[in-house]
Amino acid sequence: MTTPKTMKAITWEGKPFQMSLKDHPVPELKHPSDALIKLTTTAICGTDLHTYRGLAGSKDPPWIMGHEGIGTVTQVNPGVRTLKVGDKVVVGPISCGYCENCVRQRWTYCLTFHPETLVDLPGLGEEFGAGLGGAQAEFIRDIDYIMLSDIFPTAWDGLSGSGFEPGDSVAVFGAGPVGLLCVYSAILRGASKVYSIDYVPSRLEKAKSIGAVPINFKDSDPVQQILTLEPPRYPNGTDAGVRRACDCVGFETLNAQLQYEPGIVIRNCVNITQPTGGIGIIGEYLPAGFGPTPGAPLATGKEGVFEVPLGSLWSKNLSVRGGVVQVKELQFLLKGLIDRGVARPRVVVDEVLYGLDGVAGAYERFEKRVVGKIVVRLGHGEQ
Numbered sequence: 181m182t183t184p185k186t187m188k189a190i191t192w193e194g195k196p197f198q199m200s201l202k203d204h205p206v207p208e209l210k211h212p213s214d215a216l217i218k219l220t221t222t223a224i225c226g227t228d229l230h231t232y233r234g235l236a237g238s239k240d241p242p243w244i245m246g247h248e249g250i251g252t253v254t255q256v257n258p259g260v261r262t263l264k265v266g267d268k269v270v271v272g273p274i275s276c277g278y279c280e281n282c283v284r285q286r287w288t289y290c291l292t293f294h295p296e297t298l299v300d301l302p303g304l305g306e307e308f309g310a311g312l313g314g315a316q317a318e319f320i321r322d323i324d325y326i327m328l329s330d331i332f333p334t335a336w337d338g339l340s341g342s343g344f345e346p347g348d349s350v351a352v353f354g355a356g357p358v359g360l361l362c363v364y365s366a367i368l369r370g371a372s373k374v375y376s377i378d379y380v381p382s383r384l385e386k387a388k389s390i391g392a393v394p395i396n397f398k399d400s401d402p403v404q405q406i407l408t409l410e411p412p413r414y415p416n417g418t419d420a421g422v423r424r425a426c427d428c429v430g431f432e433t434l435n436a437q438l439q440y441e442p443g444i445v446i447r448n449c450v451n452i453t454q455p456t457g458g459i460g461i462i463g464e465y466l467p468a469g470f471g472p473t474p475g476a477p478l479a480t481g482k483e484g485v486f487e488v489p490l491g492s493l494w495s496k497n498l499s500v501r502g503g504v505v506q507v508k509e510l511q512f513l514l515k516g517l518i519d520r521g522v523a524r525p526r527v528v529v530d531e532v533l534y535g536l537d538g539v540a541g542a543y544e545r546f547e548k549r550v551v552g553k554i555v556v557r558l559g560h561g562e563q
Contacts, residue, residue, distance in 0.1 A: 194241035196234030212259030219251040234478035335361035338462030341501035342424035346370030355383035357553035359428035425449035430463025443486030461502025
């Protein structure tokens with residue numbers, strides 16, 4: 181089949197709360213190790229909403245959005261040894277495969293591309309995506325497998341970052357797609373009890389259907405709600421709360437009045453976690469200094485700067501791990517769970533679109549929490 185010269189793609193032009201469907205040239209293979217992927221399925225991620233709200237992204241709009249995708253290889257250059265035309269692949273974070281970090285299997289932190297952003301993820305512009313564009317386009321099968329490109333490994337790794345062990349109780353802050361998959365992962369891995377903290381009734385209802393205890397932080401302090409359900413068993417009372425807490429929200433945190441309150445989720449994680457327990461930080465936090473740019477006009481540069489109760493963290497001897505997930509490291513494990521029918525991460529999907537025409541409007545519904553995970557089927561390839 182002949183590759184067309186142009187393609188449709190969801191495009192960010194630097195205008196908050198606006199996405200456009202535009203024509204772009206089909207990417208050309210430039211480097212010996214390049215491959216061209218014809219996408220059959222893509223999705224909107226919570227990370228995309230930070231750009232949609234004008235808070236995160238490259239300095240130089242416009243760019244093509246998206247970093248979650250499944251597709252088929254249509255072209256390869258001579259340096260490609262592990263793929264051939266016709267292979268089905270999952271799109272994920274970008275890495276060269278040859279630098280020191282890649283050799284150490286820390287592909288997400290590849291040293292070849294842009295050191296100022298630490299990681300290279302398609303769909304966030306030139307500084308983040310190594311100039312390779314995004315996945316909400318026609319070029320770059322199953323709904324379960326699209327989750328392997330980002331959010332299922334992210335949720336799984338965030339739970340691991342908390343130090344989770346089977347039998348632990350877990351509090352998961354945020355019931356968006358990643359938070360719900362974190363709940364799902366905890367239950368799949370043998371948690372004794374899982375609490376899901378959010379304020380959107382439909383999200384909390386879905387968390388309950390997965391097996392979590394829903395906690396609405398608009399009703400009252402979520403820490404106190406959980407402490408009531410997880411009281412101390414020993415006289416000194418220090419064992420109240422849960423063994424593990426996961427922040428699946430990131431820097432855009434809200435209080436009970438639904439006003440932006442930086443750091444409130446991290447503080448809640450510290451306050452609800454038992455001594456010697458652990459916290460996994462899954463939500464996105466930007467490095468200090470990423471202030472207003474044409475691509476992120478509403479950013480302040482303080483999205484990742486706030487107070488943390490270090491005294492409580494220290495005195496409780498809590499472990500904390502965060503960072504961008506090592507997607508490739510977990511894809512083989514999680515694909516095996518999907519292949520065998522053990523895991524069905526499609527449980528978080530609320531809406532499936534066919535074609536790119538409705539994606540710009542879907543961003544608005546996702547931003548307003550009307551729907552959660554949105555998957556897009558493209559009009560070609562295996563469905």
